[in-house]
Amino acid sequence: MKKHETSKKPGNEDWFATGLKERLPADVRESLTEEQLQALKIAFGARRWGRHPVDLRGTLNVWRSRYYFVFLMGRNDRQLSRRERRLSRVANALTIAAFLLFSLLLGLGTLYVFKSALGINLLPNSSLGLWDWLKAP
Numbered sequence: 001m002k003k004h005e006t007s008k009k010p011g012n013e014d015w016f017a018t019g020l021k022e023r024l025p026a027d028v029r030e031s032l033t034e035e036q037l038q039a040l041k042i043a044f045g046a047r048r049w050g051r052h053p054v055d056l057r058g059t060l061n062v063w064r065s066r067y068y069f070v071f072l073m074g075r076n077d078r079q080l081s082r083r084e085r086r087l088s089r090v091a092n093a094l095t096i097a098a099f100l101l102f103s104l105l106l107g108l109g110t111l112y113v114f115k116s117a118l119g120i121n122l123l124p125n126s127s128l129g130l131w132d133w134l135k136a137p
Helices: 015-023 026-031 034-043 082-117 130-135
Strands: 054-062 065-073
Touching: 015 034, 082 130
Parallel strands: none
Antiparallel strands: 054 065
16 A cells, blocks of 8 residues: 555545545535545645644734744654654653652752751751751741
8 A cells, every 4th residue: 555545445534535525515525536635635734633632822912013822732643753762762761860860859858957957967067057047037
């Protein structure tokens, strides 16, 4: 089967062709050949213009200009390229490392404040000043 060829099986027709035919008048719908449908699919980029679970759109008026914004979020069903998979793994690793570092620093800070509250001095005449800062009114 060619890259842009639709399936001939009933019930398994191409989503683009199905959506296009639903919007066309009956006489035009029946006159389209498979080749014409494929040309239209390629011309329109074969993108699904579907609904997203999160779809925020709006405009902002700033001084004399208007800017628009679009925020879409939904499940990614497309196949990732090798480069995109590698970047995704790196991003995930960095996110996990940042979370672990933040958790470690938060835990050590909590232990330090707890130690200071109990009056335990590990190094005489030295302090980070965190406890003094927290107990000050």
